[in-house]
Amino acid sequence: MADDGLFPRRLGIDTYQEPVAYLRQDSPVCRAEGFNAQSRVRVSCGGRSVIATLNTIRSDLLAPTEAGLSEAAWRLLRPAPDERLCFSHPRPVESMSDVRGKLYGRPLEEAAARRIIRDIHEGRYADIELAAYVTACAGSRLDLAEITALTRAMVDAGDRLDWGRPRVMDKHCVGGLPGNRTTPIVVPIVASAGLLMPKTSSRAITSPAGTADTMATLAPVDLDTRGMRRVVEQEGGCIVWGGSVSLSPVDDTIIRVERALDLDSEGQLVASILSKKVAAGSTHVLVDMPVGPTAKVRNPEMAQRLEHHLVATGEAMGLAVRVHTSDGVQAVGRGIGPALEARDILAVLQNREDAPGDLRERALVLAGEILELGGVAAPGEGLAQAGESLASGRAWDKFRAICEAQGGLREPPVARHRHTVVAMHHGTVAHMNTRSIAKLAKLAGAPADPAAGLVLAVRLGDRVEPGAPLFTVHAESRGSLEYALDFLANHPECLSVEEDLI
C-alpha cells in the first residue's frame, strides 16, 4: 500500500525550519518500515524528496489514506493536488561519523568538512545532529586549517557571485549592537567614490532589527541575483536582503542552532562570516567588531583571537580582511527597531543637525577604512574623504539613486502608541545593558512591526534631572506597549541612572 502513496495533507503546523511528517501510528507504512515517533524518514513526492522527523498520530487527525506535513516540509516538497507522498528510510547520515571523529580527537579535514556541510545542506541532519556538530566545534576547538576547510566547504555548498572586477568591497559587523546600522551610510559613501560594494544583509533572527529589516522601510530589498546585479552595475552598490540569493546557504541553519544553544564557536563564526563574503564575490572585507561586556565579543583577548583567525583564514581564501574594533558598551544612534533606525540613517545622510553623532562617526570611520582598503584614499585620509562625501551631499544622492534602482525610496512608517520613560531623580546615566535594551525593543514589536522599538533620549554619562526623558517606547498596539513596559518594570538594568552623592 505504501507504494501507492498517501494523500498529502497540509496540517498548518509550524515547526520552524525542521521538516516534520505525520503518519498514523496504525498505518501500514509505519508498521512495514518500522517507523516510530522521532524516526527520520525520507518523504518523496514527484521527483522531490525531503528528510523529515516523524511524529506519529494516535487520533483521527489524519485519515488512514493521508500523511501530514509541517509547514517547513510542505514548503520543501510543494505537493501538487494529484501527487502522493511515499515514505522510506533515508540513507544513514554518514558524515555524522566525521562529527564523531572530530569529537574523539581527529582533526576536521577538508573532505570531512565537505561531507558534513553537504549533508547539512541536503537537510539530512536532524536538529539534535546539528546540535552535536555545533557543540563539537564550540569554543576554540577549530584550528586555522579546520576553519579554512570549513569556509571552503560552506562556500561550495551554494552559489558564488562573480563581479568581474579586481576589487569588490564588503563589510560585516560581528555581533549586533542595537542601533549600529552603519551599512546604509557606508555603502553610498563607498559607491560614490567609484568602488564596487554589492552588499547583502540579513534580517533579524534574535535582534530587534537586521540591516535588511531597516533598509526595507526605506526601499525594496527582496531582489534576486539578476535584480541585484542590475542595481550594482548601474549604481556601484546595493543594500539588499541576502535571503533570496543562495550564498553559503547552510550558514543560516548552523546559526539557528548555535543561537538556540547560546553556543559560540569562534571557528564556526569565522567560517560563517567569510564564506558569505567569498560567495558574494567580495575581495576586500572590513569587519566591524564592537567589544563590550554585553556585546558578542566581550573582551580584548577574544577580539584579538578572532581578528587573527579572520585575517589568516581570509588570506587562505584569497580575501583581504581588515578588522576594526570599536566600543560596544552602549547602543548606537537613537532609534532601535527598523523604522526608528532608518530615521537616524536619513538624518545622518541628509546632514541634519539633529543627526546622532555617534552613528555618523562610526559610519565615517568604517567608510574611511574601506576607502583606504580599496585604494581610493591614501592611508590616513579615508576618514576625511568619507566626511567630505557626506557633507557634500554626494552620499545622500547616491543613497537615493540606489533606493530608486532597488524599486523606489519610501518613508519609514510611524508607530501609533508611545510611552516615554523619565528619570526619577537627579543623577548620571551610568549603565546600559545592550541585551536587555534589545529585548525591550523586541517586546514592543520589532522587527515584525517595523515602526516599533524605542528611541533613546540620553547616552552614557549624560546628567539628568527628575522628569527628564530617558527613552520612548514605540509600539503598533497597546498590548505590545504594555508588554514591553511590564518587562521594563522587572529589568531596571536596561538603563540605570546613578544618583548624585553630593
Add this chain to the structure above:
Amino acid sequence: MADDGLFPRRLGIDTYQEPVAYLRQDSPVCRAEGFNAQSRVRVSCGGRSVIATLNTIRSDLLAPTEAGLSEAAWRLLRPAPDERLCFSHPRPVESMSDVRGKLYGRPLEEAAARRIIRDIHEGRYADIELAAYVTACAGSRLDLAEITALTRAMVDAGDRLDWGRPRVMDKHCVGGLPGNRTTPIVVPIVASAGLLMPKTSSRAITSPAGTADTMATLAPVDLDTRGMRRVVEQEGGCIVWGGSVSLSPVDDTIIRVERALDLDSEGQLVASILSKKVAAGSTHVLVDMPVGPTAKVRNPEMAQRLEHHLVATGEAMGLAVRVHTSDGVQAVGRGIGPALEARDILAVLQNREDAPGDLRERALVLAGEILELGGVAAPGEGLAQAGESLASGRAWDKFRAICEAQGGLREPPVARHRHTVVAMHHGTVAHMNTRSIAKLAKLAGAPADPAAGLVLAVRLGDRVEPGAPLFTVHAESRGSLEYALDFLANHPECLSVEEDLI
C-alpha cells in the same frame, strides 16, 4: 486573555519523549509573550507544569480558545476536563552555562553536575540541549572525578532502594550482544545460594529484546517497588522491569539522545551503569563486557579503560565492581527476540540436551563470579558451584518460584510465520555482523511482537552443505516477514558462508 487559560486539546500527536505544545499563531498568548515556532514554553495546568517545545498552528486545527498537547505533554500534565492551560516563559536553563563551561574547558564539578542533572530531570532541556550536553561529555572527555560527580548527581535525582543487607548482588551487561540473555539464569542460581539479587532490567530501546521483554514472555515484570520488595523478601531475587521504579531516572533521557546520535561517552556510560546500581541498593556488581568488532566495546584497549573507570568510580561510590570481559563476535544462544530467547533460557534451566551450550556456559561463568564476589563460593569454585545449582534443578526450582511470586510462570508465545534461510554452497560460517542480525530480528517484529525474531541454526566455524539451514526468521505477520527478508537480500553480511577453496 492568556490569564483565563485555554481549553486543553489532546491532538494525539506522538513526539516520543519531547513534550510539544501547539498554539495558534494568531493567538493573543503567542503575540503577548512573543512566542514563535520552536520557542520553549512553560505550560501550567492545575498545580502541574511542564516545559515544552512550541509548534504554532496556521490552520483551523485548533479553535481560538484551544491549546494542543502532544502525547508526552498530555501524559505529564494530565489535564482534567475543567482545567485550563496557561502559557508562560520558562526560566532560562541556567545549567546550560555549566555545559558551555565544560565545552570551553572547565572541569565538570559536583555542583555543576547536580545543576545539569536536576534541570534534565525537570524536563528543562530541549532535545538540542541534551544533544549539546551529551556531545560535551562524548568520547573520553570526562575524568574520574567528573564521572563520580555525575554518578552521584544521577543517583540523587531519583529514588534509592535500601535492602538492609550487607551484600546485595547485581549484574550488568555493557552493550547488547543479541541473545546474550543470561540474567534469568544467573538470578535463580545466585538467589538459591542464599545471596540477595533484586534485579531490575530494561526493555529494548534499539535492540530486538531487552531482558525485561524476554522475561515478560515468562512472567509478569511490571512490579512496583512494593511488589518487587515482596518477591525479593520471599525468594531472595527477582527479575523485573526497572521502568516502574524510579531509579536514576535521567538515565533514559540521556541514553535516548546518545543512541539517536550514535555517540558513546565512556564517562556517561560508567555514570549511567553505576548510578542505576547504587540507586537499586546494590553493593556488589558484576559487569559483563562482550568485546568484538560489531559489539559496543570494540577492542581490548577500550575494554581496559572502561574497566578501570567502572572499578574506580564504583570504589568512590562504595560499590564493589568486578568486570568480566567475554567474546562478542557472534550472537549468543539460538533465539533472538523475546520469546525465542525465553525458550533458550528454559532449555538451559531445565537441563535439556538441546540447550544452547554457549548461553549455558556464559550464564554459569557470570553466576560463578557473583557467587565468589558475594563470598558464598571460595575463589575458583564459583563456576562449579553454579553448575551444580543448575544440574541439580535448584536453579530451575528457584526460577519457577520467582516467576510464581511475580505473578505466575507462563508459556512464551509462538510466531505464525516462518522462513528458513539455507546455505547456497559448501563452506564454513565465517562472519556474523551482530548489528545486522539484530536489525533483521527487529524488522521481523521484535520486540513489539514478542514471538518474532530469528533462530540461528549455525555458529561461527560450522561447516555447511548446500541446503543446510542457517537460520529461521519468525514473524507474526506476512508483511513483517517479507520486510525482514527484503533487508536480508541487501545485507548478506548478517551471516556469511565462505566457500571452501579445496
